[in-house]
Structures are given as C-alpha cells and as structure tokens.
Amino acid sequence: MNLHWRSRKQRTDELNEELESHLTMATEDCVHSSGSRAAAAQAARREMGNFLLIREVTQDMWGGRWWRDLLEDAQYGLRVLCKNPRFMAVAVLTLTLGIGANTALFSVVNGVLLNPLPYPHSEELVTLHESKPNFATGSISFPNFLDWQKDNQTFSSMALERGTSFILTGLGEVEQVDALFVSSDYFRQLAVAPVIGRDFAAGEDRVGAAPVVMITAGFWKRKLGSAQDILGTSLHLDGKAFTIIGVVPADFDLLGTVRSRDLYVPIGQWANPILMNRSAGLGFHGIGRLKPGVTVAQARADMERVTQNLAATYPDSDKGIGAALIPLRERMLGQVQPFLLLLFGAVGFVLLIACVNVANLLLARSNGRTHEFAIRLALGAGRGRILRQLLTESLLLAVLGGGLGILLAAVGTRTALRLLPTTLPRAAEVAMDGRVLVFAATISLFAGICFGLFPALRMSKSGAQTALKEGGRGSVGARHRVQSVLVAAEMALAVVLLIGAGLMMRTLWALWNVSPGFETKNVLTFGFAPPSTMTQATADAVRSHLRAVHQKLQAAPGVEAVSFSWGALPLSSDDEWLFWIDGHPKPANENDMNWALNYVVEPDYLKVMRIPLKSGRFFSDQDDERAAKVAVIDEALAQRFFSDTDPVGKRLHINNGTDQMVEIVGVVGHVKQWSLDTDKDSLQAQLYTPFMQLPDKAMAQSAAGVGVLVRSEDSLPVFESIRQASAQMSNQQVVFGAQTMNDIIANSLADRRFSMTLLGTFAGVALLLASIGIYGVVSYLVGQRTQEIGVRIAMGAQRSQVLRLVLAQGAAMSALGAIIGLAAALPLTRLMGTLLFAVSTADPLTYLCVVALLLVVSVAACWLPAHRAARMNPVDALRYE
Amino acid sequence: MAKQQYRNRIELLQGTLDLMILQTLQWGPQHGYGISQAIRNRSGEILQVDTGSLYPALHRLEKQKWVASEWKVSGNKQRAKYYRLTAAGKRQLAQERSRWQRLTEAIGGVLDQAGNEAKS
16 A cells, blocks of 8 residues: 555545544543543543644655645635736736737747758758859859859759749649749759659759659649649640659748749750850859858858859859858848847847736735735744745746737737738748747746746735734835836836837838839739740741730720830849940950849830939830830939930940840939839949840740739729730730739838837837836825825815826836836847838937827826826825725 | 644654654554553653654654554454554664664763762
8 A cells, every 4th residue: 555645635534533543542541540531531632732733743744745835825826816806817918918929929939040940951051142243142144053063072962943934724724833943953952852753853954854843732732633643744834745743842942931832843944045155144043052061161162262263264254253152041041030039029028017017016916915924924934935925826827827828829920920021931830839838838937936026025024013013004115116116117118119119110111201213103013924826936926916915905994004024123023234335345254344224115114103204215116126226224324324424325235145236315213123221232223125126036035924014093903904905815825923013112111011010019018018007006106195195185285286296206207217218228229220221220209209108108097096196085085094 | 833843842852752663563563542652651651752743753654664554443442543563664673772772871971970070
C-alpha cells in the first residue's frame, strides 16, 4: 500500500479515525479512575489538547504543503476576485488585450523572422545580381550567367529565374497565366521535391530542348482538378504545346511572397531574339548555393575575380559590371525586419501600460484590504505568506488574461494576416507553434509578477499596528503619490506610441501629397494579348491588328483616351535603353553610353496620364512606321544632357537591339518612375518613342501581349465594356490584370499604411488604457478627499474652484507623463528613421499635437470625478464614513 | 502562534521521541495510544508524551519507512491503527541507540568531572 497515492481526503479521514480511537481508548482508561463517563471523556479531551491543531501539524508531515498552500491561495484569490467582478473584468480584459496583441505579433515575428527558412542549409543560399551603374542589384544577362556558372569556384550550384506570363488556350476559357522561367538546377538546389512527377533535368533548359512545364499545385487543382494522370499531357501556352512533367508544392515560392503562380518553364523556351545578347538586361536574377563552409565574403571575392575576367574578355558589354551577392534571408526579410521589430516594440509598450494599469487597480483596491491583511498579520501570518497570497492573486489574473490573450491572438493573427500588405514574405508560415505558446506563458508570468509584486510589497510592508490604528485611512498620502507616478508613467508610454503613430501619419500624408508627375485618378492599366495566331504574324500585320484594337477600345463606352504601352510603366515596371547624342562621337562600348527609361506609347498617352508638355509637341498619328523617327524626352533628360540649349530638333542614337536615330520633337514633365519617396535615388532620364515606330522585331514580339492605359470617366465599370469590346473582335484575345493607377500607388504605400494602422491602433489602445488609469486614480482620490471637499464647500468654496482643484491634479499627472514621454520619444523615434519620409523624427507639429491630445483626453477623463466632487452636498460629504 | 509552539516542542524532542517510539515498537506492534502509555509507564510516569508531538512523529517515521502501519482490532474490540518496526526501522533504532549511548556517556563524563572538581 503506497501512502502517497491515496487522496488527501482519504488520509485525512483515516487520521481522524486514528485520533478518535486514541480518544476512545484514553476515555476508557479514565472511566476506570473517575467513574463518570462524561467526566472521563472531558478529561481525555483536555489531555489530548487541540484536536484540529494536532491534525494540522500531523498533516504537515505528509509533505506537499507548498502546493496545498498555492491551491488554497488560488481558491481564496478566485473567491476574492469573483466578489469584485467589475475589477476582475477590467483587469483581465486589460491583460487580455496586452498579452493577446503581443502574442499575435510575436507569432508573426516568429514565423517570419525567427524560424529558419524552409530550405535545408538555407544559410548557404544567396541571391545573385549584376551590379552596374544605376543598379546595385540589376538583372543578369543570360550569357554572363552561363559564364558565372562555369567559372566560379565557391558555389555548388547556381540557378536563374525570371517572371513571365503566357496565354493559356485549350483548357476552359482563354486566360493569362503567371509563370517563372527557371534554369534546370532551380528546384534541385533548393531541395524542393515535386508533389508528383519530376523536376527539370539537366539540359532541359537549353534553347531548342523539347518544351516541358511544371505546374503549381494551385494551378493543378484550379484547372485540372488535381488529377493524377496529367503527367505527360500537354498545355498550350502562347500557341505551343508543353509537356507537363511535374507538380510544384503549393507553398513554394523562393522569396515567400507570390501566392498565385501557375507554371514553371525552362529558360530555353523563351523565344527572345536577344536572349544571348551579353548586354541585354532581361530581368534575370539568380539564386546560388555556396559550397559547404564557404563564407559570403569568400564567394564575393571569387565572383569579383570571375566578373573582372569577363570584363577583360568582353569590354564592350561587361566593363563596370560586377556581381552582387545577397544572402537569401537578407533579400527576403531585409525590408520587413525593421518594420516588424518596430511594431513589436510598440506592442511591448502596450503590455507595459496594461501592467501599470492593473498595478494601479490593485493598489486602489488594496486600500480596502489593508484591514484584512493587518488582521492576518496580527493573527500570526508571516509576511512572506501574505506576499505569496497577493502574488498568487495577481498571477491568477495573469493566467486568466494570458489564456484569453492566446485565444485572442489565435483569432487576431489570422485576421491581421488577411489585412497585411501582400508584400509580407512568409506570411503563410505564420502559425501558433510551441515557441509562441511559451512566449505567451512567459509574458503572462512576467506581467503577473510585474504588476503584482509592487502593490504586494507595499501592502505586506505596512505594519499591522499602524494599519489597524489608522482605521484603514492610514497611508493614503503615500499611496496616492505612487499611483500618480504610475499614471504618469502610463501617459509617458502612450505619448511615445502616439508620436510614433503621428510620425507615420505625417509620412503617409506627405507621400499622398507627392505628385507622381501625372494624374492618377481614373487611369486604368491592363494587359492585352491578341489571338495567339498573331505571334506568327509579320510586324505589319500586328500593327494593323493593334490599330483596329485601338479603335475598338477608343469607341468603348466610358473611355476618354487610350494608349498602348511597351517598356516602362510608372511605379510598376521598368525598362531601359542605351543612347548617345548625335554629333558626339559614338562611344567605344556600351558602358560609355547613357541609360534612359523608355516609354513606348501612342499619341494619346499624354491625354491619358495628363503629363504636362513643356515645349515642342508630343506624338501625332502621323508619327507612324513610315514617317521619320521621333522621340520626346522628359525634363530630367533635357536638364542633364542639354542643360542650356533647347533639345527640340536635336537627335539621339538609341541602342535598342538595332541602332536607331530619332529626332527630339518635344519635352514633357518628369514622372516618378520608381516610387513616390525614393525616385531620386535611381535612374531619372526618361525617353518616349511612338508605339507604331517600334522596330519590326519588337513589334512582332508585342503580339504576345502589350500594356494598355485608359483614361475613363469612372475607372471600374469601364473595364467591363473594354472586355466586351475585345471579346467582340475575337474570343481568342484576352484582357487581364486590370489595376487602377490609384491602386498601384496605394499598393506602393501598403507597408507604411499597415505599420501606421497598427501603430495607430496600439497608440489608441495605450491612450484608452492610460485614460482609464487616470480616471480610476482621480476618482479614487476624490473618494478619499470627500470629507475635505465637503468642508471646503461648507466653508464657501466655489464649485468651480473645486472643479479646478480636481482637474489640476489630473492635469499635473498627465503633464508629468507628457514631459517624460517627449524626452523618451526623441531617442526612440530615431529607430524608425528609415520608415519616415519628409518628416523629421523630432517633428514639432506631431509632438505638439500629441501633447495637446493627451491633455484633452486626460482632462476629459478627469471631468467626471471632478464634476462629481463639485456637485457634492457638503452635509452628505461630512457624514461620509 | 500556538502552532509555532507545537513545532518548537517537536523539534526539541524529535531525536529522543523518535528513539523512544522505535524502542517501544521493538517489543511488538502497537497503536498510538499504546505507545504513549508504554513510554509513560516505562519512564515511571515521568515522561508524558504529548499527543500533538506523538502523531506527527509517527507519521514522519512512517514517511521515512522506519515504521509501517495497519488497522487492527485491539483486545477490547477497539479498531486502531497499529504501527510496527520495519527492517530499516530496526537498523535506525540500533544507530540511534548507540548515538544516544555515546551522548549520555559524554554528558556523564562532563558531569562527573564537574562533580569531582566541586568536591576537591
């Protein structure tokens, strides 16, 4: 029989029986001597002593006392808390908010920043780019990449990728599908295994190899119903049959950002005549795996050697071109890390405020319990025991808040991820795992100790006699000073958050007011692909087809102006050409030529974009394939290359595959190509050429798809009429990817808007908590001073004076908080410097507004108790207590 | 406070009370009341074992596995919990006894010497 496993109750029953039997035997013995049974029983009892005490001391021998006390404390604590449900609700809710928000954000930080990338030995993976003038991480030309692959000594493998799209026919409705050109090593080096089938074999990426394709699990499910027998069947892409060889796992994307890719196609299938042109920047970027043990620095040195050799061999195209190596993790997360950490810091502040608030609530409540603890101390309870009791109560609150917080986080994280800007990498990997739960438990415990310890220490320190003597009114003075300091601390934390949110708001405001150089309202952009038979047509046939399309679109209801677009599109995609000025000697090699962004557009482009014409003229319908070649430049190009002279009438040589000479006929305003805030850091010169003067080769390519820009009376319904207009011509041609210019701009600000929204929410919660805090403390103080205020009123004090007295007390607390907050914000906001635009981290307007807001809110929070004090009936007040 | 006094007394008596309980059980299983009566009788009514010390001591010895217990009915039809010495308890008793012996001899030695000096 093992005593340890019997329940405590059983053992207690047994002990009772044992002691009872002792009593009975003792009584029996006494009966012999005293005669009377009653007297005997009494004598036996007297001799035995305090039955309950004996039992308790004996029970102590069983061990496990610590746990029992904890359980008792918890039970008692729960009873105490339930007796005051309002207090409990406010405290638990406050903690739920604080812990929930922290857990939610931690699960994001954990999934995105802390968890290792989902590739084996992901630290060996680096992304590869060409570094060249104007582009630190530019695209790699295909011939250069092949030489890099061959000549390097530090990589175990290298692969290439480039986004593209195809028109898919013969599988339901004709549609445009997103694809990625990759080289054969791509999946193998990332150790991504196909769901079914195989990945690309060596050599399958060569030009001229049999066309094969890997489909994504999403595409497989959407278009093929996840049928197992699709391997070996064909997909018709841009009119060509591709054999399906495998299925890529659903969650795979190299940088963890793209959620809806359809296909992977070997790079050799790209029918691009300048693919093997060493100086062509065709949007290729690489991913390589370092040999085990090789550092990034060693690989950089190795690639330096490789690129220098190439520059020596091909000075014409490779002079000044290096290799840029960026570890995959940095490439993936470099952008989001600062903003995630900023938010994480902010949400930590919210938790601190929540703790301070609950500490304040506990302090206020502790006043009512001074008596209880004084009596317990007097009855011989140890100070440690009381401290433990109080800590148990606060931990109980923390556990309740933590549990609810985890629930809140589980729901909240899912919601927040849906609201996230689509650019957050690895969002799909965010989940509640063990680490998140441990984190939640840890901060709950930390919070419990944090807000519980301080009031508990104060309470257990107050001496028994003084507390009893003062009849519960005792150490009020000292305690309210502590509460005031805590409220000031809350205010200070709220100020820091408000300033952070305010600065983000100012940044967004400034960005919204940055003119992109064109009018974004009512401009719609979309892709247009003619029937796939056109890909085999001559340039002239493509031209006449597109002219017909233009007419049709122009006539669609709601359309004001239409322009095809090829090359760069502001804030969306870029494309550059080399040029030199006629009359200057032809540069010896391409490196001595100049880059310009090229926009290939139609005459109505200015009408669509409402870009101002500065001098000369823009294109007309007469600038067609038979007319003299013309071009229009922007102010930036004019400024840089023709600073003093009038550029109109000057000629440029454009090196876009063929050498083309154009006459400049006009100058237009500069357009923000790269982004609203950092446009100045990249290539500025912009060059416009007429769409119909596109060289024949390029014109033939445009049959695979061109961009279209439309100005309409109202952007959304017009897309439907455009779709109909296109379908009327042929059901084999597609319009796709419609986006308004306003959406494009909004997306470019999505990250910042998201951090502003979250910061704003956190700041709002912080302000709310802080005003609850100040409300609670001022109410409490008014309650404490009831008699005093009554006397004042009785002695003739004006009600307005009383009002002012109370308000002043609240204002003093928040003023102190504001000063501390401002002092703390100055260094702290410097951490968010990279996220700001056109606003200093010490922006006086923001600081001033925040302080004003804080004062208004805190006075409002104090108004109710102040009003109550002012309306007090002196007779009632004096009778109080 | 009262509880604290009990504890102090237990600590004071602990070693000796344990020794006496184990010694008493050497003569056969006995219940708590029987043990207290036995100690009282054998000490010539000098040592009165406090109930508040006896039962904690018994439960502690049981926890240390020096004694084991079982419920039995006594001679006069009274159900009672009987304690008996375990093998480990016997070893413990031997140790405690020899320690007690050394202690009394040592104290005796000190007292004798003091007595002799006082005489001379």
